[in-house]
Amino acid sequence: MPLAVELRGVSFGYDGPLVLRDVDLAIERAEFVAVAGPNGGGKTTLVRLILGLEEPTQGEALLFGERATRFSQRSRIGYLAQRAQLGVDAPVTVREVVSAGRVAAGGLIGRATRGDRTIVAEAIERVGLAPLADRPIKRLSGGQQQRAFIAKALATQPSLLVLDEPTTGVDVEAQEALAALLDELHRQLEVTVLYVSHEFGAVERFVERLVLVRGTIVFDGSPSDLPQIWHDPSHAHA
Amino acid sequence: MLELEFMRLALATGAVIGVLAPAVGFFLVQRRLSLIGDGIGHVAFAGVALAYLADLPVIATALAVAIVGALAIEWLRASGTAAADQALAIVFYVGIAAGVVGVSLAGALDVQLFSFLFGSILTTTRMDFVTVALLGAGALVIIALLYRALVAVTLDEEGARVAGVPVAALNVTTAVLAALTVAISMRIVGILLIAALMVLPVIAASRLAWSMRSTILLAMAIGLGSVLSGLTAAYYGDLPPGGTIVLVAAAAVLVAAGAGRVIRA
Numbered sequence: 001m002p003l004a005v006e007l008r009g010v011s012f013g014y015d016g017p018l019v020l021r022d023v024d025l026a027i028e029r030a031e032f033v034a035v036a037g038p039n040g041g042g043k044t045t046l047v048r049l050i051l052g053l054e055e056p057t058q059g060e061a062l063l064f065g066e067r068a069t070r071f072s073q074r075s076r077i078g079y080l081a082q083r084a085q086l087g088v089d090a091p092v093t094v095r096e097v098v099s100a101g102r103v104a105a106g107g108l109i110g111r112a113t114r115g116d117r118t119i120v121a122e123a124i125e126r127v128g129l130a131p132l133a134d135r136p137i138k139r140l141s142g143g144q145q146q147r148a149f150i151a152k153a154l155a156t157q158p159s160l161l162v163l164d165e166p167t168t169g170v171d172v173e174a175q176e177a178l179a180a181l182l183d184e185l186h187r188q189l190e191v192t193v194l195y196v197s198h199e200f201g202a203v204e205r206f207v208e209r210l211v212l213v214r215g216t217i218v219f220d221g222s223p224s225d226l227p228q229i230w231h232d233p234s235h236a237h238a
Numbered sequence: 239m240l241e242l243e244f245m246r247l248a249l250a251t252g253a254v255i256g257v258l259a260p261a262v263g264f265f266l267v268q269r270r271l272s273l274i275g276d277g278i279g280h281v282a283f284a285g286v287a288l289a290y291l292a293d294l295p296v297i298a299t300a301l302a303v304a305i306v307g308a309l310a311i312e313w314l315r316a317s318g319t320a321a322a323d324q325a326l327a328i329v330f331y332v333g334i335a336a337g338v339v340g341v342s343l344a345g346a347l348d349v350q351l352f353s354f355l356f357g358s359i360l361t362t363t364r365m366d367f368v369t370v371a372l373l374g375a376g377a378l379v380i381i382a383l384l385y386r387a388l389v390a391v392t393l394d395e396e397g398a399r400v401a402g403v404p405v406a407a408l409n410v411t412t413a414v415l416a417a418l419t420v421a422i423s424m425r426i427v428g429i430l431l432i433a434a435l436m437v438l439p440v441i442a443a444s445r446l447a448w449s450m451r452s453t454i455l456l457a458m459a460i461g462l463g464s465v466l467s468g469l470t471a472a473y474y475g476d477l478p479p480g481g482t483i484v485l486v487a488a489a490a491v492l493v494a495a496g497a498g499r500v501i502r503a
Binding site for chain 2: 053074075077079080081090092093096097099101103105108109110111112134136152
């Protein structure tokens with residue numbers, strides 16, 4: 001069975017110097033992996049390569065065994081973008097946000113089916129927002145809004161859940177709650193989770209594997225094997 | 239007023255435009271692309287000039303040229319060749335310049351041209367109404383069928399792309415719908431004012447609504463009300479219809495903003 005994510009000798013630059021160099025990464029199905037590193041270290045570029053939004057300058061990026069840029073089963077990916085927020089003026093309810101995540105998997109044309117509505121309701125229930133499902137999302141706290149966006153990613157019923165800086169603008173308490181929620185979802189749904197953040201404190205006790213990126217992969221292993229110096233936030237931001 | 243056929247035709251045609259313009263404008267406003275309608279309007283002006291020069295049907299020619307302009311804006315924006323505002327500026331100025339030169343060459347700087355730019359009650363024919371009704375109904379059906387996908391792209395374009403939603407095709411569809419709306423609206427509202435009818439009812443609705451769905455439905459109702467009351471005021475006050483309709487829609491924004499504050503207090 002192919003790996004969920006596989007990068008082989010990947011290098012990448014945006015019309016200039018390489019942002020990432022010689023990256024080899026293999027992520028098994030149902031793994032919970034944190035990708036951390038300093039801002040500007042290439043984490044978001046790594047995510048874009050994994051998702052097939054960018055073509056590697058060198059090497060090969062595969063998703064479930066297929067070339068990532070031509071991946072044919074995109075609805076298997078649940079994605080929470082960096083600084084996920086609504087750029088729209090109109091009030092948008094939690095249910096509408098989550099329903100938008102169901103479009104690719106449920107079909108583009110016509111009304112949502114009863115099955116789609118059930119899956120959306122279940123996703124909202126899983127993140128604990130059922131009582132707030134029909135409330136405009138802008139009236140929710142930062143942590144609740146992130147939960148809504150995670151529910152949107154879950155509505156695709158993903159095999160791979162990718163979260164890019166999911167704790168931006170969220171207080172410490174909500175970060176802890178978010179990490180616990182991701183752990184629960186990972187265990188219940190057996191989904192591959194890729195948690196990308198400039199710091200990994202919130203998820204350290206839940207993840208099976210930690211990947212540190214600084215232009216290339218400088219550490220790949222269990223968080224417990226991480227040299228103590230890397231736990232120092234000043235090092236991570238250096 | 240209703241005993242006059244030209245008013246019945248103007249009201250019936252205006253009703254279609256009043257519902258369609260905010261429905262299309264909703265997706266532009268939410269994506270911070272409110273001025274695209276204006277840009278397409280200026281390109282449609284070049285289409286009117288071309289129709290005069292080549293003796294072609296005005297609405298069909300304006301529609302074809304507006305679609306080309308809308309696709310050019312979308313291509314410039316999506317390809318990153320120019321930032322969204324610069325893409326709009328390029329098409330905007332080329333459109334108005336080509337329109338002025340073309341109309342001048344055709345010797346058509348007359349009252350009829352003025353009616354295309356700012357709208358007229360008197361010029362709507364039965365054929366216009368049938369054209370607007372058919373194209374408008376078609377556009378509304380497309381919006382209804384693609385509503386969920388258009389919302390998904392509006393809320394999170396990159397997320398939709400990652401999930402496999404055909405974002406580029408949906409953006410092109412939105413651009414073509416905007417061009418269609420501009421072209422079929424020029425008899426009543428005028429190509430230089432139609433963009434306002436795509437934007438103002440949506441702004442008003444978003445001050446009162448509680449969800450995306452309620453926003454678009456309320457915007458369509460406000461658009462319809464603005465057109466019907468604006469045309470009525472234009473008839474009794476001997477005013478230009480396009481400008482009157484837009485002023486009514488602007489008043490709706492003020493009323494909605496005040497009412498919204500009271501509701502949320």
